[in-house]
Each structure stands twice: as C-alpha cells, then as structure tokens.
Amino acid sequence: MADGLFGCGPAKRARDTRSPVEWWSLFGSETPNLQKFAMKVLSLTCSSSGCERNWSVFEHVSKKIIS
Numbered sequence: 485m486a487d488g489l490f491g492c493g494p495a496k497r498a499r500d501t502r503s504p505v506e507w508w509s510l511f512g513s514e515t516p517n518l519q520k521f522a523m524k525v526l527s528l529t530c531s532s533s534g535c536e537r538n539w540s541v542f543e544h545v546s547k548k549i550i551s
Contacts, residue, residue: 489514 489495495511502510504526512519 485491486496489511492511495507498507498510505523508519508522508526512522
C-alpha cells in the first residue's frame, strides 16, 4: 500500500495515465533523492546496439581464425 503523496488519489490515478518520468516529476517530491534517481533511470534509452556491434565483431574475428 502506498503512503503519503504516493497513496493520494491523483497519484494512484496518474499511474495509469502518465509516463513513469512524468509521474515521478509530479509525485516524487517527498523523496527527492529517490525522485532524482528514478527520473534518471527511467529516462535512459534501452538499447542492445552496443552489444550487437561487439557480437558482430567477435563473429567476424572468430570466422577469420577458423578459416
């Protein structure tokens, strides 16, 4: 069960209508450190392109060694 500002009616309703970053911006003021951290983490772009690139290079090197 949510307590304080997290448990108020508008905060509960906003969970379904706002983006996570927007929600933390609006309702995270009682926990400023957690608010700042959550907003940073939730603003990160998720991507596997760096891993894919590394894997592609590894496959290329591996094929050259086998050949």
